[in-house]
Amino acid sequence: MLRSFIPYARSGQVVGLFGGSFDPPHPGHVHVTLEAMKAFGLDRVWWLVSPGNPLKEHGPAPLARRVNAAKTVMRHPRVEVTDLEALTGTRATADTLAALRRLYPHVKFVWLMGADNLAQFHKWKDWRLIMDSVPVGVVARPGDRISARMSPAARIYAKYRIDGQARHLLGRAQAPAWCFINAPMINVSSTEIRSRGDWSGRVLPE
Numbered sequence: 001m002l003r004s005f006i007p008y009a010r011s012g013q014v015v016g017l018f019g020g021s022f023d024p025p026h027p028g029h030v031h032v033t034l035e036a037m038k039a040f041g042l043d044r045v046w047w048l049v050s051p052g053n054p055l056k057e058h059g060p061a062p063l064a065r066r067v068n069a070a071k072t073v074m075r076h077p078r079v080e081v082t083d084l085e086a087l088t089g090t091r092a093t094a095d096t097l098a099a100l101r102r103l104y105p106h107v108k109f110v111w112l113m114g115a116d117n118l119a120q121f122h123k124w125k126d127w128r129l130i131m132d133s134v135p136v137g138v139v140a141r142p143g144d145r146i147s148a149r150m151s152p153a154a155r156i157y158a159k160y161r162i163d164g165q166a167r168h169l170l171g172r173a174q175a176p177a178w179c180f181i182n183a184p185m186i187n188v189s190s191t192e193i194r195s196r197g198d199w200s201g202r203v204l205p206e
Contacts, residue, residue, distance in 0.1 A: 006087070007046055007080040011106035014041060014171035016137065018112040019048035019085075019093060023060035025070040032139045033079060035183040036112045040137045041171035045112070047074060047081045051091065094126035097133055110171055115140040115148035115180070122152040131157055135170050136178040149180065 009015050016036055022029060025047075033045050049067050052060060060066060063083060070081045085091060088099040093111070100109060111134050113121075118138050121127050130136070131153065138148065148154060154161075162170055162179040170179045 005082070006103070007082055007084075009044060009104055009107045012108070013043040014108045014110060015104075016040065016042040016045040016110045016112045016171075017048055017097075017100070017134075018045055019050060019096070021052070021060040022047065022049050022066050022070050025066065025073045027073070029070075030074050031183075032112070032114060033074065034076070035181070036137050036139055037078065039139075039167045039170075039181050039183070040110060040112075040135075040179065041168040042110060043078070043171075045079045046084070047079065048084050048096065049081065051083075051086050092125040094124075094129045094133075097130060101133070108171065110135045110137055112137045112139070114138070115145060118148040118153060118180075119151045127153065128156075131160075131176045131178065134175050135173045137167075137170055138178060138180045140180065140182045145182070154180075 016033075018029070018033055018036070020029070029047075033047070036042065037045050047070055049063065049070055050060075051063055063086060067081060067083055074081055084100065085096050088096060088103075090096040090099055097109065097111070111130060113136065115138055124130065140148070157176055157178060160176040160178060162173060162177055164179065164181050167179045167181055170177060
């Protein structure tokens, strides 16, 4: 059974938002989260386990199953696993961000993504609104560096990019602002796990 809740954040805190279907959650998600929290000067990170991804043809596993698995995989005192999109009734990231900024007017949000998402970011609904609303932190994953850096979003917002050496400033930066960091990565993906038939409700070890 899924018990929904509104996570707590103090006024002035910087909270990273890491959204996705997490179908299934895996150690790569954990690694991106911890690297981003350290690199971008984040006080907390919230996982936003999505009810469904509008860019994917087939629906994910049930939300409660994915949230419970994510809570088992991601264990850190400054990271919360949430179903906030189900609570706010939003699916598109731009709409979710607008809802969260209304709920937490005195909290600074940073949107987090892997470099694979930056490569297709221009396909997201109201993607420019996202870039103009909150700072964006991008963590490179294996094989995604070149396509991400050459993406339409990266080119259009090139002048707003924060150098990697100043990455700790992203959390307090005024949007539009984004930063791309390279980090040692765990080469695993949810797609690969599903294709192997390893996503049967059990939790993957870290």
